[in-house]
Amino acid sequence: MLGLVINLTFLVSVTFFVCFLAVATYRVVCDSEEVKNKEKRAKLLKPIEGVFNPKEELIRIRQTPKSDRRQKLNEYKKKLANQIAGLAMVQTEVIQAIRKNPDSSPKELIEMARSLGAGFGMSKKQFYSAKKILQKYCIRRAKIRKARRRRYPDDKRIYRAAFGENPSSAVRVIESPFVLYFCCANLDDYVRIYFSDAGPTYRNKNAEKMNKSGGVYKPQLVVFGAKGIVAAEKSNAGRFSRGVSPRVYKHEEQHAINALVGSKTPENFHEESIPYGPIEPLTLKLKRFICSRCRMVEAQAHDELLAFFTCPSDEVDEVFRWLTNTAAEGGSYDYLDEERKSLLAYFDENGVCYYRQIAKEVVTKVLRDEYRELIRTGLNAFQQLLGLGFSREEAIAILGHEPLRRWRKLANRLADTVKSN
Numbered sequence: 001m002l003g004l005v006i007n008l009t010f011l012v013s014v015t016f017f018v019c020f021l022a023v024a025t026y027r028v029v030c031d032s033e034e035v036k037n038k039e040k041r042a043k044l045l046k047p048i049e050g051v052f053n054p055k056e057e058l059i060r061i062r063q064t065p066k067s068d069r070r071q072k073l074n075e076y077k078k079k080l081a082n083q084i085a086g087l088a089m090v091q092t093e094v095i096q097a098i099r100k101n102p103d104s105s106p107k108e109l110i111e112m113a114r115s116l117g118a119g120f121g122m123s124k125k126q127f128y129s130a131k132k133i134l135q136k137y138c139i140r141r142a143k144i145r146k147a148r149r150r151r152y153p154d155d156k157r158i159y160r161a162a163f164g165e166n167p168s169s170a171v172r173v174i175e176s177p178f179v180l181y182f183c184c185a186n187l188d189d190y191v192r193i194y195f196s197d198a199g200p201t202y203r204n205k206n207a208e209k210m211n212k213s214g215g216v217y218k219p220q221l222v223v224f225g226a227k228g229i230v231a232a233e234k235s236n237a238g239r240f241s242r243g244v245s246p247r248v249y250k251h252e253e254q255h256a257i258n259a260l261v262g263s264k265t266p267e268n269f270h271e272e273s274i275p276y277g278p279i280e281p282l283t284l285k286l287k288r289f290i291c292s293r294c295r296m297v298e299a300q301a302h303d304e305l306l307a308f309f310t311c312p313s314d315e316v317d318e319v320f321r322w323l324t325n326t327a328a329e330g331g332s333y334d335y336l337d338e339e340r341k342s343l344l345a346y347f348d349e350n351g352v353c354y355y356r357q358i359a360k361e362v363v364t365k366v367l368r369d370e371y372r373e374l375i376r377t378g379l380n381a382f383q384q385l386l387g388l389g390f391s392r393e394e395a396i397a398i399l400g401h402e403p404l405r406r407w408r409k410l411a412n413r414l415a416d417t418v419k420s421n
């Protein structure tokens, strides 16, 4: 008996020591990572003392004498780029912390964002927006956790509870901090998720097309009381047996992070009406109108590029082709294809002869050539950031806060900042 007690005491002590050692090692790893992150930030960027509120600063600059304005504006732009990148690095570090412990309390995460953000002049408004995002994350996370761990630990049961029907074949469900990820071995089970907002007739009619699709994120879908927590993968039996595709998983999860953080849509966007009139100003007006249509899809391309950047093995030229090839060329991301077709059809039916010709030229220029250029410069900006020393995750976070049209300028400004550091 005594022997047993001694043994038990020994066992408890050893267990305690192992746990203590594990916690201590974890802490050392965390601390060394924190130090590494801190050193990296200092190497790439300049700390900002005090508070830097971009909007207020711009108003102040506009009130200074004209002679000083240009120089002040240049300094402002550099400082702003520095802050965007700094806060993006903070965001990356908070996401790293979430990945380590998805169930961190909102208080812990908000405090982390506040203390790291202070090094880059985080304003009150920026802090409140970070706080709102982190609170939203914690609410969603709690719902994912409750659904998966407490109510439906079984893969098939959680599928049925979320989409109303039993899956016809194997389904594997992964709980990421940001989404419930359904990897479906059967096309119909995947299509049920893909078109979860449409009826069964529509689903059946379009099911075959989905053979081309690898994965999907559903930003508007509500399951288990939370919006935007579902992503899915269409796997075939062979691949499924080897497990979930890390490439598709990362890609779809990034869409969920983009949606949580808030994808940056182009500013000053307003829809314009189709112009008519004398030939000269018409070309310009027409261009402005078509550009406004182009901006509507810019946000989609922005979101898609960020998701593609998660995969190091995706070659730049390949991503370019995926995003710009028309459906006829075998592409599935040419968001302007439909727009182009419907505008050309519209002008064919309604335009007088000279107008039709101009419209065709402008549509092709804006919706084809300029869009391709936008994607190409976007890809280059990302490569430039990697070249400066930012990690893939950091570069994604930096570009996530800037409309696609401005990526090149931001990357160039950051190149100046890093070189002058």
Ligand SMILES: [Zn+2]
Binding pocket: 251, 255, 304, 307
């Ligand atoms: Zn995507």
